[in-house]
Amino acid sequence: MHIENIVFLRRRKAVGMPKTIWDLPSPPPARGHAGLAVFLASQGFPELGADHLLNPLTAPRYSELVGQVVRRVGLLLRGDAGLELARNAVKLLVEVGLNSVGFEAVWAGVPAAESEKAYRFAVSFLGELEEDERVREAASAVVKGMLSDMGKVMSSNPRAKSMLRWMSEEIERQVDWRHPASSFLAGARRVIEGNAYYRMYKLGLCRFGNDYALGLRWLRRLGFVQVSTNPVLAAEAYKDDPGLWEAFEEYLRRHPELVERAESDPDELAMAATLIALWPNMEVFRPVAHLLDFKDGMISYQLNPNVADSVEGSVRDALKIYRLSEEYFEKYDEYLLWGWPSTMERGRPNIVFKVAGSSEAAIEITRMLESMGIGTNNTVTFAVSQEVQLILAKLDGRAKAVKKGVKLTKSYETNMGGRLEAHLREVKAAELIKTALRQLENPEEELARLARELGVQGAEPGKPWEAPTGWGYSVRAETLDEKAELVASQAYVKSLKDPRLAEFLLKARVCGATREEVEACLAAWEEAISLSGTLVARRVWGIFFSDENMPRWIAYLVSRYGLSYDEAVEVLGGIDVLPASKRKPEDTLYTLAARNMTNTEFPNHQLNVHMAYASGKVRLEDYANAVLRGAPREVEELLVKMEDFRKAYELTEELLRVLREVGIPGAELLGSGGLKPEEWVSFGPRVKTMKGFTNAYNEFRSRCLELAKRLAAK
Numbered sequence: 001m002h003i004e005n006i007v008f009l010r011r012r013k014a015v016g017m018p019k020t021i022w023d024l025p026s027p028p029p030a031r032g033h034a035g036l037a038v039f040l041a042s043q044g045f046p047e048l049g050a051d052h053l054l055n056p057l058t059a060p061r062y063s064e065l066v067g068q069v070v071r072r073v074g075l076l077l078r079g080d081a082g083l084e085l086a087r088n089a090v091k092l093l094v095e096v097g098l099n100s101v102g103f104e105a106v107w108a109g110v111p112a113a114e115s116e117k118a119y120r121f122a123v124s125f126l127g128e129l130e131e132d133e134r135v136r137e138a139a140s141a142v143v144k145g146m147l148s149d150m151g152k153v154m155s156s157n158p159r160a161k162s163m164l165r166w167m168s169e170e171i172e173r174q175v176d177w178r179h180p181a182s183s184f185l186a187g188a189r190r191v192i193e194g195n196a197y198y199r200m201y202k203l204g205l206c207r208f209g210n211d212y213a214l215g216l217r218w219l220r221r222l223g224f225v226q227v228s229t230n231p232v233l234a235a236e237a238y239k240d241d242p243g244l245w246e247a248f249e250e251y252l253r254r255h256p257e258l259v260e261r262a263e264s265d266p267d268e269l270a271m272a273a274t275l276i277a278l279w280p281n282m283e284v285f286r287p288v289a290h291l292l293d294f295k296d297g298m299i300s301y302q303l304n305p306n307v308a309d310s311v312e313g314s315v316r317d318a319l320k321i322y323r324l325s326e327e328y329f330e331k332y333d334e335y336l337l338w339g340w341p342s343t344m345e346r347g348r349p350n351i352v353f354k355v356a357g358s359s360e361a362a363i364e365i366t367r368m369l370e371s372m373g374i375g376t377n378n379t380v381t382f383a384v385s386q387e388v389q390l391i392l393a394k395l396d397g398r399a400k401a402v403k404k405g406v407k408l409t410k411s412y413e414t415n416m417g418g419r420l421e422a423h424l425r426e427v428k429a430a431e432l433i434k435t436a437l438r439q440l441e442n443p444e445e446e447l448a449r450l451a452r453e454l455g456v457q458g459a460e461p462g463k464p465w466e467a468p469t470g471w472g473y474s475v476r477a478e479t480l481d482e483k484a485e486l487v488a489s490q491a492y493v494k495s496l497k498d499p500r501l502a503e504f505l506l507k508a509r510v511c512g513a514t515r516e517e518v519e520a521c522l523a524a525w526e527e528a529i530s531l532s533g534t535l536v537a538r539r540v541w542g543i544f545f546s547d548e549n550m551p552r553w554i555a556y557l558v559s560r561y562g563l564s565y566d567e568a569v570e571v572l573g574g575i576d577v578l579p580a581s582k583r584k585p586e587d588t589l590y591t592l593a594a595r596n597m598t599n600t601e602f603p604n605h606q607l608n609v610h611m612a613y614a615s616g617k618v619r620l621e622d623y624a625n626a627v628l629r630g631a632p633r634e635v636e637e638l639l640v641k642m643e644d645f646r647k648a649y650e651l652t653e654e655l656l657r658v659l660r661e662v663g664i665p666g667a668e669l670l671g672s673g674g675l676k677p678e679e680w681v682s683f684g685p686r687v688k689t690m691k692g693f694t695n696a697y698n699e700f701r702s703r704c705l706e707l708a709k710r711l712a713a714k
Contacts, residue, residue, distance in 0.1 A: 417533015
């Protein structure tokens with residue numbers, strides 16, 4: 001795969017850019033920081049121009065640099081500037097203003113007074129420029145484009161609304177189209193500073209990541225420091241923004257060799273298409289990574305699920321992507337980091353690889369990549385034993401890297417709590433439904449009636465049923481038990497408190513003899529199951545990062561690997577637990593932690609969390625270090641009755657021996673019935689998740705192949 005132009009093809013096509021970054025002079029023209037920012041904007045890269053100004057060396061005089069930008073832009077626009085140049089100049093000023101009120105300026109070390117002055121300079125100058133009809137037209141186009149981009153997030157899903165779409169609507173209501181850019185900037189500031197995530201990050205309650213591939217500059221301003229994607233989300237990005245397909249097609253036209261070998265290596269096509277969506281995300285978080293010393297600002301790339309269980313195949317793909325990214329960012333950093341501290345390593349990719357914990361292979365893949373200083377984000381992980389085992393692999397690889405002097409990259413341990421909850425809910429619902437069927441006189445007819453009420457299409461007695469499960473694939477159910485399991489899937493039973501399920505169970509006197517008893521029984525199970533993922537995340541975090549245990553792990557690393565104290569702190573401190581797959585605001589609020597925790601959020605979930613805060617129902621400060629809270633005893637007592645929860649919540653004898661060696665108090669109370677590595681592959685939520693991910697990847701790859709075939713036919 002060739003790297004040139006893969007990112008900027010779409011951007012150039014969208015706004016008529018005259019150049020790609022590869023066409024820019026090397027080294028950059030030495031015009032000073034403000035001059036370089038304006039030059040980049042004139043070439044079609046206003047975002048890069050604004051980010052270039054976030055230089056920690058010049059932070060104390062940030063407003064002075066912005067003033068220099070204002071002067072240069074004024075001279076530029078008073079000449080014979082066309083509409084395209086005017087748009088790019090306005091966009092530069094808007095981006096500078098937003099960087100000044102978002103957390104970007106904080107990360108760069110810009111004093112608050114300097115940020116405020118810079119913001120006022122940008123707003124004031126934009127207001128002055130907008131008196132000119134030509135500039136006002138350009139400013140309107142910029143504002144409409146930015147609002148439109150915000151609205152694209154999750155736009156392909158009519159049942160979901162993203163937080164960014166909501167923010168765009170709030171900002172648009174405040175836009176005065178006589179002064180579009182200056183009023184947009186003022187409205188954006190109010191919406192940003194009133195956001196729940198902005199408040200949580202400012203209060204130091206937690207770090208946050210985005211579980212989606214679009215809208216990232218806005219989330220960066222709110223304090224988001226990480227992006228996590230998977231095959232499903234990569235495909236969703238192409239649905240939300242069809243322009244990505246145009247960019248991919250243009251890329252293939254420039255590289256016919258990919259088209260020629262498309263059928264023999266379709267995975268290379270899928271890799272190129274994914275990178276077209278992913279690399280712009282890396283650009284957005286590039287300054288974050290540099291300003292925070294690669295302790296934040298990471299983009300997660302999920303490796304091909306078809307080779308997830310192959311150490312050789314996964315490491316080969318990871319290194320190929322890593323080298324391509326490094327080649328690209330060496331060029332990008334020429335401009336971003338011109339005049340920045342020379343100690344900042346140019347080109348190092350701000351990427352971590354999502355390694356699926358779908359089999360034992362994940363342990364060695366994780367260890368190998370971490371030993372090279374390449375960060376990992378273990379995913380398809382649901383169980384305490386699974387996550388502890390993989391964190392141990394991280395510690396081993398990171399210790400080996402730091403002993404060689406290799407700089408470490410932020411690393412994550414995903415906890416797919418929402419998917420564990422969904423699986424346990426399905427297991428419990430299926431168990432209750434099957435029990436009821438054994439008590440009913442006409443079980444097939446009663447089940448078909450329940451299925452139709454819940455929305456299962458084609459649920460007729462005596463015939464096979466085929467319907468989606470909610471996991472990204474459909475199943476064909478022929479036996480009564482198979483049909484009960486289909487009805488119980490998350491596509492249809494979204495809560496055990498569903499009154500239709502309660503009515504069905506009441507007929508058979510399952511879960512109680514009266515409606516009140518059945519509803520109380522189901523409510524107790526729903527409350528318990530809805531906390532199961534949170535309990536796993538809390539236990540994993542506590543084992544490694546509680547005030548009591550963290551010093552013990554540091555001492556263990558010093559002793560086992562011969563590290564210095566500071567090296568051991570770096571090895572352990574650079575790992576975050578990453579709660580994911582959220583379904584309700586509490587999934588975020590109950591796992592807040594001031595350190596070693598990054599909550600990654602779907603765009604629609606972000607809106608739910610924000611609205612809970614905006615409505616006054618949630619006081620954010622009340623959830624400080626909520627990760628330390630225990631669950632009600634009755635919740636755990638109910639959950640441990642489920643075999644799959646015990647597998648997810650307990651450790652193994654091997655892991656308990658390690659914890660005893662480290663000196664973790666109370667290790668023996670954690671249980672030894674957890675999943676062993678050889679059992680990961682058959683664990684229910686793993687099977688369902690990987691099947692959905694693999695289907696999504698293969699469908700996306702097929703679409704890439706279809707496009708290549710059409711080009712070949714021409």
